[in-house]
Amino acid sequence: MLDVTRQPSPFSTWFANGIDPADRFGVKDRLDAFTRQVCEIIVGKTEAVKLAVACLLARGHLLIEDIPGVGKTTLSQALARSLALGFQRIQFTSDLLPADILGNSIFDRDEQRFVFHCGPLFSQVVLIDEVNRATAKTQSALLEAMEEYHVSSDGVTYDLPQPFFVIATQNPQHQVGTFPLPESQLDRFLMRIELGVPDRASERAMLLGMDRRDMLKELKPVFSIETLLEIQQNVRKTHTSPALLDYLQDLLDASRQRHSTGLSPRAGLALLHASQAWALLSGRDMVLPEDIQAVGVAVMSHRLGHDIEQPGQSGRTLADALLRSVPVP
């Protein structure tokens, strides 16, 4: 496995003209503070937290696949509170209907007309618990909203708030009675990560530490929503050199040659945006192959995970093998 948990190093010698790359957008310190604050709550999960932040910065949506109780909700709440974002949690069940999450048009007797009442999806950070428990109908309503950033009801379009960040979770075990997300819809998630159990030391720190709920209540916003939107804009401006794009395309080509369903163009875009966000998080204004490798598994694993030719292998292994097989040009 690639070493993705490294710390950003000072790149003072990179530029002859002496400009600190991190200051190009002037956000490095605030991003560091943001990541650090979330990491204080989710102890020992620096990589996962960083990936989640990168996903948020890249304007993607996050799929967390793990057993219950590893801190998925806490992570979502920490992210939301650190940025003073509105937060909603929706538990998906098999009897949930699209209108339950999107909202309903209800007849207002005073005004003599139907009025649209926004559902819980109209929030900046939405945690969807056990997304595979709902029926395909509800799932697709959710995923459509995720892609389009708006909700249509009775022919009227309602914009979702900005930023709009969906964190969906699903349980890899207990698959009975679930509706697994189809590939086409998995593709809508920028990343899929696993939190996993913390290591011994981290778990000890957590056991000894304060109640997470109290800690969440005390969290102070690190920067404003406007700043977040600005950073999201800047992510797309992070420089990608021709050499890097060569590497990215080599990866895409290799996946298409090796697997029956290779990475789609949308996956290529996802990989690009995620690695841009990762580079920005690492304090760089240019993307390196290492950035692609850092986000590579998270971005590619759920897209490669259902290869009919290699059914035994998980997407994680496939993505890892892919990254190791394509040389950096």
Place this chain on the structure above:
Amino acid sequence: MFGGLAPWVPTLFLITLAAKFWMEPRGYRLRSVLFKVVLAAVTLGAIFFSYGSVKGIEPGVSLIVVLMSLKILEAHTAREFQVMVIFGWVLCLCGFFLSQDLAVALCLLVAFSLFLVALIQFHRGSSPGAFWPPLHLGGKFLGQALPLVVLLFLLFPRLTTGFRFQIMQPSSATAGFSDRLSPGSIASLANSSEVAFRAEFPDGRIPGPAAMYWRGVVLSRGEGFEWRASESPASIYRATTPFSGDEGIRQWITIEPHGARWMFALDWPSAPPPGASLAPGNYLWSYEPIRKPRRYEVKSSPAISDKELSPRERKMLLEVPAWLSPAVRDLAQSWGSSSSDPRAVVNRALQFFRSGGFQYSLSPGPYKERDLDEFLFHRRLGFCEYYARSFATLMRLAGIPARVVVGYLGGEYNEFGRFFLIRQADTHAWCEVWLPEGGWQRVDPTSVVAPERVNLGLDSFLARRGVSNRASNTFAMNVAQQPIFTKLRLAWDSINYVWDTRVLSFDAEAQRSFVAEIGMSDANPFSLFMRTLMMAVGLLAIYGGWMRLRTRPRADRVKALYGRFCRKAARLGAERQPWEGPLDFSRRAADLVPDQSRRIRDISNTYIALRYSPEPTPSILDTFAREVNAFSLATRGRAR
């Protein structure tokens, strides 16, 4: 350019072109086969009637032009267009059959290039308006072909002649003067700006303008107003002795074809160039009529070599026609009897012309054939040939052997090419008299009547006198006299001269000497051909390699240097995995080789900056190269 073609042939071409432009937008097409056959038959018949034959160069070229014209009318498909372009190229080649002048060559080059451009444009599709890209591409093609053209020009074996091939028979045999000097024969040349020959003085010894008498032919048979050369100079007993000594003025003369046999040299040529003899009267006489440009070296000495005059020659040189009037005889004899010194007689004769009210005029009006009296005693109007003829006749009457020399006087110096250009308009006639103590002496009676004619050259002389009948439009004349145009004309002349002497006369012999000069003396045509082929292939290979080199990715050098760095690092024990990014590798390698960690980090950071940063400054590349090389030194230092 179309000199040899019947005028209706190019006209037909233009008409069909115009017709096509009219027909095409309206959708008219030539569909009737019968009509086409009739059209072709009519034009073929017209060619036959125009030339009396369908064989030969002009009928052949006309045939191609006519068929091309008809093809324009008929053509509609892409294939026909391409065939026409190829035909056009053939036609360009045919242009050289008609003339090989530089101007024609340039026209044909433009035509050739435009055909190429048309073909390119055709293959680019039908988007109109884009005119420059195909032109640019065509220019590029031609530029790329240039080295090959030069190579083939220099080395491709010539079979017989150079590029100057004389396929046409010279139309009216002679250009310039003839071996007969009859009234008015030079005046007709005074308006001709045709080039007679060009002369270079390789030693830099240039005679003054007044001494630049280019000897053409000597007319020693005098019949009053009409003088003729001896029937055939070679048939006459030769009294010439080759001149020895090298004080002479060396000249390189490039003569334009004139169909006769005389060649030109300054007074007086001392030895004939190859292929010519020195005729009695000391003028050059070619063995062959001059039908193509010829370049020769000749040396002239200021003193004539034959000092003896045989009685037979003397008798011939004193012959006068019997019909001369008593007045003329009396005039001459009055000089002869007044002094026994021939020099004094000559001076008296010159005095007669100087003070007798003679005037120089290129249009003296018609004289009767034998009317020497009219000229000498009444009208006293004429130009060089009149003076030369009458002077020589008078000298003979006075008992002094005399002859008329026809040639050229002066010439225009071209400062760009450092040569003299002598035109037909510079034709001149003068006299030579035999003096017992000095042999032949040049006497130019025209110089007495109109000294400026000799000193200035005809053009300036006429311009000064304001009697030029050359250009009716004085404004155009004035414009043409502007220094800038004079300069342009001189430059054009000198380019023409180079074209004639270097390109067109590069024949088998010139090629042989060139090949020997570059060290391939044993070249027979076959080996020359093979070598040319090899060189051409080599040239193409070099060109191909250069193209590959030029189109290689720009990042290659950075990549190659980084590859070298990685190989060096591997020798130190830190091998980079192919999938490993530069940052990861730098960290890992720094850990593996701690004493080089700083260098490794520096090199990796520079590499990252060069390859992935938004605007890598080019100077970093040199730093990077230096760092990688220094890393090598450090490695060696460590190994020691």
